[in-house]
Amino acid sequence: MRGSTAGLGDSLAGASKTNGALLEFADVVFASVIVAPAVVTYWKSTWSLMDLYVLTAWPVASAAACAAFGLCCDLVFCVFQTQLSEHLRPARRKLLYYVVSRMYTCVAGAACVGAWRGVWNLLNECTGDSARTLMSTTVAATLSLAALRTLRNICAAPFAVAVDSPEDYFNVPTMFRTSSRETALYILDCVFSVTVVGSLVVFVWRGSWALLDIFLYPHDQVKSFWTSLVVGYSLVILTFAAQAPVRWAVAKLQGAPRLLLADVYHLISFFATVNVWRGIWGLLDVYFFPDSPKLSNWSSHIASLVLLILLNCSNSILVRGVYIDAEEPAGDCVEFPCHYLRLFFQKERVKNRRKTLETTSAANARKVEEASVPLQIPEEKV
Structure with a gap:
């Protein structure tokens, strides 16, 4: 659900400004209209299926089972990410890589939803759902993430699209960026990233969502969901429209002011995201076979x-990795990782350049070979 934009600016260079602007606009539309609804639909359906099948008679046990399953799977995938990247490569066995990698996404997706559902419902059972409690836990979790410089991890689709590229398919950035060779420290880093940072993100989402349930037309759910959807997408448009001036301002700042502006911008994008998710989620319950x-x-x-698998962005459903606030240079830290079409056309340009270079090299080689052949002078007839 989250991602970094480090290095993307250089890799996307080479296109004209007009083409670049059109591709950027197309990426925003693609992320907002196609990827975001598909990701929300996946999460809503998987969450609801767990409600239907996982220990339905015992809510606490159901939440605990989901949390244990999800957090354990997330931890295993985080710890063994290097081994997965080394042994599963399309260059070796393309079909095996494709099948296993998509199975990984299916299991990891269910694990992410299970971990969130478990922590979310356990928090409901332990703290209740009063407005005062929700407000305090949400503010505390938000400030904790800001203090850890991990506030950007609350963002999700439509502000993030994870392309299923072989280079970083299994990559899960950890909080302290320790190497897998430092076994003990690396495992502790993975545990902290999955359990502490991941749980704080759930706290922020749960509190914000529940507060909307309490204050936004609580007696008319349909009106509440439609309002969330309209408000969410309106903020999505405004947030993307403000990206250029915010990038310029962040690039001019240093230190704490730069970090503060980036965090405020990410909070606004999060408020848009949680409204979009709540609107789509609730309307699916209302209109899509509500009686079945x-x-x-x-x-x-x-x-x-x-x-999402056919679109080659199925990893957008995963909540994994810890990204640090303002870790990218200049204004790249507030650029959202929605580079689906731009990366596609960049890869096509690279392929065309390679073909051109190969053709030119082959032609030059033929010319050199022809020039090196000695001239044959026919013998004169006697």
Whole structure:
């Protein structure tokens, strides 16, 4: 769900300003209209299926089981990410890589949803759902993430699209960026990243979502969900529109003011995100086979997952890795990782350049070879 933009600016260079602006606009539309609804649909359907099948008679045990399953899987995938990257490469066995990598996404996606559902519901059972409690836990979690410089991790689609590229398919950045060779420190780093930072992100989402349930038309759910959707997408448009001036301002600042501006910008994008998610989530419950929850959730689960796999951005459903606030240079730290079409056309340009270079090299080699052949002078007839 999250991502970094480090190095993307250089890799996307080479296109004209007009083409670049058009591709950027197309990426924003693609992330907002296609990827975000598909990701929300996957999460909603998977969450609801767990409600239907996982220890339904015992809410606390159900939440604990989901949390244990999800956090353990997330930790295993984080610890063994280097081994997965080394042994699963398309250059070795392309078909095996494709099948195993997509199975990894399916398991990791279910684990992410399970971890969130478990922590979310356990928090509901332990702290209740009063407005005062929700406000205090949300503010505390937000300040904790800001103090750790990890506030940007609360953002998700439509402000992040994870392309399924072989180079970093299994990559899970950890909080302290320790090397896998430092076994003990690396495992502790993975545990902290998955459990502490991940749980704080859940706290912020749960509190913000529940506060919207309390204050935004609580007696008219349909109106509440539609309002969330409209407000969310309106803020999405404003946030993307403000990206250029915010990037310019962040590039001019240094130190604490730069970090503060980046955090405020990410908080605004998060408020847009949580409204979009709540709107789509609630409207699916209202309009998509409301009287047949199993049919509704199974069909939407399969359709959304298959769509994202075919679009080559299925890793957008995963919540993994810890990204540090303002870690990129200049204004790149407030650029959202929505580079789907731009990366595609960049790869095509690279392929065309390689083909041109190979053709030119082959032609030059033929010329050299022809020039090196000695001239044959025919013998005169006697």
